[in-house]
Amino acid sequence: MEVYEDIFAKFLAKKGLKLTQPRRYILEEVFEMHTHFNVEELYDRIRSKTSKISMATVYRTIPLLLEAGLIQRADRSEGRERYEHILGHPKHIHWVCKNCGALWETDFNSLYPALIKRAQDLKFKPDDIELTVKGICWKCNTNDNENQSDEK
Numbered sequence: 001m002e003v004y005e006d007i008f009a010k011f012l013a014k015k016g017l018k019l020t021q022p023r024r025y026i027l028e029e030v031f032e033m034h035t036h037f038n039v040e041e042l043y044d045r046i047r048s049k050t051s052k053i054s055m056a057t058v059y060r061t062i063p064l065l066l067e068a069g070l071i072q073r074a075d076r077s078e079g080r081e082r083y084e085h086i087l088g089h090p091k092h093i094h095w096v097c098k099n100c101g102a103l104w105e106t107d108f109n110s111l112y113p114a115l116i117k118r119a120q121d122l123k124f125k126p127d128d129i130e131l132t133v134k135g136i137c138w139k140c141n142t143n144d145n146e147n148q149s150d151e152k
């Protein structure tokens with residue numbers, strides 16, 4: 001049994017729920033992907049493997065996975081909610097383009113010690129650190145530049 005299965009099964013049991021086959025499909029797919037996904041993408045991927053799943057089940061399972069601490073929202077922009085698994089996935093910085101919604105990640109390694117040091121200085125006990133940088137991506141930037149040069 002995978003660690004995430006064990007965690008999810010125990011979490012569900014506390015709520016009087018079971019790790020049903022559809023929930024298991026969702027869980028396995030979530031941990032097979034090492035990228036960001038929205039509910040529709042997740043559903044499509046599961047559907048390509050089995051027909052025994054409904055969109056409604058996927059929608060209802062996401063909050064359970066969030067609450068169990070197995071996934072997190074990678075992008076909180078309204079209408080663009082994307083998720084990713086946390087367990088076994090190193091902390092990283094999210095770069096979100098406000099224009100096209102593109103989402104990248106870069107590692108957190110060089111910043112992490114500085115943040116922990118600052119937390120210690122402030123006598124602050126962090127239990128979660130999230131870093132999201134919002135702005136305009138290089139693609140959208142390039143388009144801007146091209147448009148400007150066209151006008152000249």
Ligand SMILES: [Zn+2]
Pocket residue numbers: 033034035085088089
């Ligand atoms: Zn991963």
Ligand SMILES: [Zn+2]
Pocket residue numbers: 036074084092094105
């Ligand atoms: Zn991410």
Ligand SMILES: [Zn+2]
Pocket residue numbers: 097098099100101102136137138139140141
């Ligand atoms: Zn962009």
